[in-house]
Amino acid sequence: xxxxxxxxxxxxxxxxxxxxxxxxxxxxxxxxxxxxxxxxxxxxxxxxxxxxxxxxxxxxxxxxxxxxxxxxxxxxxxxxxxxxxxxxxxxxxxxxxxxxxx
Amino acid sequence: xxxxxxxxxxxxxxxxxxxxxxxxxxxxxxxxxxxxxxxxxxxxxxxxxxxxxxxxxxxxxxxxxxxxxxxxxxxxxxxxxxxxxxxxxxxxxxxxxxxxxxxxxxxxxxxxxxxxxxxxxxxxxxxxxxxxxxxxxxxxxxxxxxxxxxxxxxxxxxxxxxxxxxxxxxxxxxxxxxxxxxxxxxxxxxxxxxxxxxxxxxxxxxxxxxxxxxxxxxxxxxxxxxxxxxxxxxxxxxxxxxxxxxxxxxxxxxxxxxxxxxxxxxxxxxxxxxxxxxxxxxxxxxxxxxxxxxxxxxxxxxxxxxxxxxxxxxxxxxxxxxxxxxxxxxxxxxxxxxxxxxxxxxxxxxxxxxxxxxxxxxxxxxxxxxxxxxxxxxxxxxxxxxxxxxxxxxxxxxxxxxxxxxxxxxxxxxxxxxxxxxxxxxxxxxxxxxxxxxxxxxxxxxxxxxxxxxxxxxxxxxxxxxxxxxxxxxxxxxxxxxxxxxxxxxxxxxxxxxxxxxxxxxxxxxxxxxxxxxxxxxxxxxxxxxxxxxxxxxxxxxxxxxxxxxxxxxxxxxxxxxxxxxxxxxxxxxxxxxxxxxxxxxxxxxxxxxxxxxxxxxxxxxxxxxxxxxxxxxxxxxxxxxxxxxxxxxxxxxxx
Numbered sequence: 198x199x200x201x202x203x204x205x206x207x208x209x210x211x212x213x214x215x216x217x218x219x220x221x222x223x224x225x226x227x228x229x230x231x232x233x234x235x236x237x238x239x240x241x242x243x244x245x246x247x248x249x250x251x252x253x254x255x256x257x258x259x260x261x262x263x264x265x266x267x268x269x270x271x272x273x274x275x276x277x278x279x280x281x282x283x284x285x286x287x288x289x290x291x292x293x294x295x296x297x298x299x
Numbered sequence: 300x301x302x303x304x305x306x307x308x309x310x311x312x313x314x315x316x317x318x319x320x321x322x323x324x325x326x327x328x329x330x331x332x333x334x335x336x337x338x339x340x341x342x343x344x345x346x347x348x349x350x351x352x353x354x355x356x357x358x359x360x361x362x363x364x365x366x367x368x369x370x371x372x373x374x375x376x377x378x379x380x381x382x383x384x385x386x387x388x389x390x391x392x393x394x395x396x397x398x399x400x401x402x403x404x405x406x407x408x409x410x411x412x413x414x415x416x417x418x419x420x421x422x423x424x425x426x427x428x429x430x431x432x433x434x435x436x437x438x439x440x441x442x443x444x445x446x447x448x449x450x451x452x453x454x455x456x457x458x459x460x461x462x463x464x465x466x467x468x469x470x471x472x473x474x475x476x477x478x479x480x481x482x483x484x485x486x487x488x489x490x491x492x493x494x495x496x497x498x499x500x501x502x503x504x505x506x507x508x509x510x511x512x513x514x515x516x517x518x519x520x521x522x523x524x525x526x527x528x529x530x531x532x533x534x535x536x537x538x539x540x541x542x543x544x545x546x547x548x549x550x551x552x553x554x555x556x557x558x559x560x561x562x563x564x565x566x567x568x569x570x571x572x573x574x575x576x577x578x579x580x581x582x583x584x585x586x587x588x589x590x591x592x593x594x595x596x597x598x599x600x601x602x603x604x605x606x607x608x609x610x611x612x613x614x615x616x617x618x619x620x621x622x623x624x625x626x627x628x629x630x631x632x633x634x635x636x637x638x639x640x641x642x643x644x645x646x647x648x649x650x651x652x653x654x655x656x657x658x659x660x661x662x663x664x665x666x667x668x669x670x671x672x673x674x675x676x677x678x679x680x681x682x683x684x685x686x687x688x689x690x691x692x693x694x695x696x697x698x699x700x701x702x703x704x705x706x707x708x709x710x711x712x713x714x715x716x717x718x719x720x721x722x723x724x725x726x727x728x729x730x731x732x733x734x735x736x737x738x739x740x741x742x743x744x745x746x747x748x749x750x751x752x753x754x755x756x757x758x759x760x761x762x763x764x765x766x767x768x769x770x771x772x773x774x775x776x777x778x779x780x781x782x783x784x785x786x787x788x789x790x791x792x793x794x795x796x797x798x799x800x801x802x803x804x805x806x807x808x809x810x811x812x813x814x815x816x817x818x819x820x821x822x823x824x825x826x827x828x829x830x831x832x833x834x835x836x837x838x839x840x841x842x843x844x845x846x847x848x849x850x851x852x853x854x855x856x857x858x859x860x861x862x863x864x865x866x867x868x869x870x871x872x873x874x875x876x877x878x879x880x881x882x883x884x885x886x887x888x889x890x891x892x893x894x895x896x897x898x899x900x901x902x903x904x905x906x907x908x909x910x911x912x913x914x915x916x917x918x919x920x921x922x923x924x925x926x927x928x929x930x931x932x933x934x935x936x937x938x939x
Binding site: 221222223224226227235236237238239240259261262263264278279288290 | 309310312313372373395403404405406447448451452461462463466467469
């Protein structure tokens with residue numbers, strides 16, 4: 198199952214389509230596996246794989262828009278081809294790069 | 300002659316600042332003078348941000364476009380800057396972003412998307428990052444694709460480090476590839492990485508590994524580039540500092556005892572620098588004399604700007620060299636305090652970092668829109684001193700002078716700067732900040748005023764002996780007062796105090812040297828005189844050389860003292876000007892207004908920029924040429 202690939206050669210069953218994966222908010226080729234607690238690449242895979250779905254009434258994270266979404270919005274964004282996940286991963290060191298701006 | 304221009308762009312928080320700093324350090328180590336500035340959004344995370352850098356043998360006074368190299372860490376950067384790379388330049392990007400459509404980049408401003416789509420469509424190109432890359436390629440820009448994912452895996456394997464650690468090296472991969480392609484030897488890049496992350500050995504190891512992998516990759520795929528010649532300062536110990544840093548350093552040298560602030564862009568970094576360096580070590584001789592080995596600056600974050608200015612006033616009354624720092628919106632709130640400081644003759648320094656208003660406007664973008672605001676701040680007739688610095692070195696010395704003038708003339712001094720200068724980094728020689736030139740003058744400060752002391756004694760120059768509160772019986776009020784400070788509405792006493800405050804400003808004009816009032820650069824007999832203030836100085840000086848190449852002889856009148864306005868000096872200089880063009884970053888032509896009000900000189904033309912981006916040398920040239928063609932007002936609009 199883990200070798201199935203889409204038209205663009207990308208492995209379909211991989212972190213990028215897993216419910217446990219939290220993509221890096223800036224560089225979403227990377228992300229945090231919330232089960233194993235490690236960063237993985239988007240095309241990695243493990244036995245904890247669980248397909249993403251947007252049925253649960255909770256907040257989601259849209260990688261394309263870099264914004265948090267409600268469940269209704271998540272379904273809408275996903276239907277437009279956006280990459281939507283249960284959450285994003287913020288590198289804790291990101292603060293060193295954020296300026297005080299207000 | 301080397302003149303290297305670079306843009307490093309990506310999501311804010313994605314390592315852009317670090318990459319910019321490493322680039323700056325690499326090129327300074329290589330021996331170049333640098334000028335670099337960051338442009339970032341005020342909505343904090345993820346929006347497009349970029350670092351714009353120039354390296355030259357002589358001092359760059361201005362950033363410029365187009366650039367020689369663009370490092371695009373995401374699709375938005377490719378699509379935002381693809382028209383800003385010169386033919387023959389390079390763009391370093393991740394091929395994985397190619398398919399990204401303009402429309403799918405949500406953080407990108409809709410008007411920019413429309414402009415990009417229109418441009419790409421007009422060229423028959425797809426409205427994707429790939430379309431923008433093709434547009435660059437068709438203009439002779441070399442595309443350098445870096446497969447970032449594969450490279451990160453390699454860093455992880457070679458450094459035997461988890462992905463979590465190597466994930467922070469994305470920017471280093473791109474930056475190292477770009478610098479190497481520009482001819483910077485890997486040794487300089489690695490040394491700059493070590494300096495950037497000094498004390499964090501693991502981070503250094505990881506980033507050096509990333510740099511080596513990136514260099515190896517581009518060398519293999521694109522071949523060995525021509526080595527960039529060393530700059531004239533190679534091997535010298537030099538300093539790299541922002542305008543914010545230098546003002547804070549100036550305040551420390553001036554002996555600031557108290558700094559209050561409420562955080563606001565772009566002034567906060569000045570206050571934070573001062574907080575980080577609040578303990579000043581005394582030399583042995585001084586330590587022995589005073590009985591302790593270090594002094595401390597009290598740097599306090601207050602609850603708002605009203606508290607900031609009033610705390611600064613209190614500290615000044617107690618005898619400390621006292622200051623507050625803010626930008627336009629904060630200064631609006633300080634207005635009442637400014638008026639109080641004028642009335643009560645309190646020596647405070649207010650550092651005002653202008654940014655793009657009105658209101659919150661564009662908090663992280665630059666402008667010179669608070670010139671009139673600073674001069675006319677405070678209700679009632681509230682004369683005060685306003686000095687504007689033109690560059691980093693001036694910012695340092697002016698910060699010191701501001702304290703002297705505040706105490707000599709017992710007046711608030713507004714030190715006027717802007718966001719561009721705040722965040723612009725410049726390389727400096729140690730000798731440029733010459734402490735032997737620093738004079739500390741506390742004016743008529745008296746230790747033991749004795750009986751019968753009159754805090755507001757009427758004097759010929761309007762300046763009275765100033766005792767610290769607690770050293771004498773005195774009254775301090777915002778009400779009009781008699782010589783002993785007691786409130787009065789007596790018409791004669793009122794007039795005396797009004798004219799006393801006016802005489803102090805006359806004294807300012809009398810005693811300040813010309814170089815602190817207005818400076819003429821270039822041939823006095825030039826065809827055109829450019830008049831400006833603040834951070835446009837370096838840009839105009841660079842533009843003058845470019846204009847000369849186009850057969851236009853220009854000189855430049857930099858007005859440093861904006862209040863009291865040195866009208867005799869300025870009128871005298873302009874009396875022989877053949878054509879006068881003002882250059883300023885505001886809509887109203889605020890400097891042009893002042894010129895006309897004080898000297899009767901109406902500029903023949905005005906070059907203005909109001910889009911929140913710094914003005915570039917080529918824009919001044921364009922503006923002047925249009926003005927010489929008869930345009931009354933020229934609006935220049937460069938930058939992303």
